[in-house]
Amino acid sequence: MTREEKSIAIEDLTAKLAGVNVIYLADTSGLDAATTSSLRRACFKANIKLEVVKNTLLAKAMEASDLNFGDLASVLKGNTSMMIAETANGPAKIIKEFRKKGKKPLLKGAFITEDIYIGDENLDNLAAIKSRAEVIGEIIGLLQSPAQRVIAALQNQEGKEEVAE
Structure with a gap:
């Protein structure tokens, strides 16, 4: 060379x-x-x-x-x-x-x-x-988790009220 x-x-x-x-x-x-x-x-x-x-x-x-x-x-x-x-x-x-x-x-x-x-x-x-996409996915999952728990609790509460009536 x-x-x-x-x-x-x-x-x-x-x-x-x-x-x-x-x-x-x-x-x-x-x-x-x-x-x-x-x-x-x-x-x-x-x-x-x-x-x-x-x-x-x-x-x-x-x-x-x-x-x-x-x-x-x-x-x-x-x-x-x-x-x-x-x-x-x-x-x-x-x-x-x-x-x-x-x-x-x-x-x-x-x-x-x-x-x-x-x-x-x-x-x-x-x-x-972790790749950038994996980190973003984890962050989104963590952000969604509290909201999903609130929705699940509300839905569960509505179901209990219907049964009580």
Whole structure:
């Protein structure tokens, strides 16, 4: 790869990192072709962009980015796949699902809305993060709950009055 090609690749990666809130870095080395294809399909269905990247180029793109990736560049060793998603827990759930069948992919690190997670031990916590839609659903449920109890109590009271008559 020539210097010019490397420069273009770094610019492309920097552009991909711009404005992104969820980035996972995983080790997918050792996966056979069928498993890799299955992983790519699962990512595509979940609206997650999966791309194998060169560590040095990604590290330089992180440096050039406006975002603060902290120590995330320290995990850039060996084979690295970058997963870019819109939901914070999407890639973690896919990784966990694939880990039921084997030992890979391994989570190297994640960047989620300026928070840095390093190490595979964070996978369960990342998978448990609720998406925005889930949080909104819970809030709506909590707001509806008192109103539903009042309506149920009123209906129950009306039923008792009819029986008494």
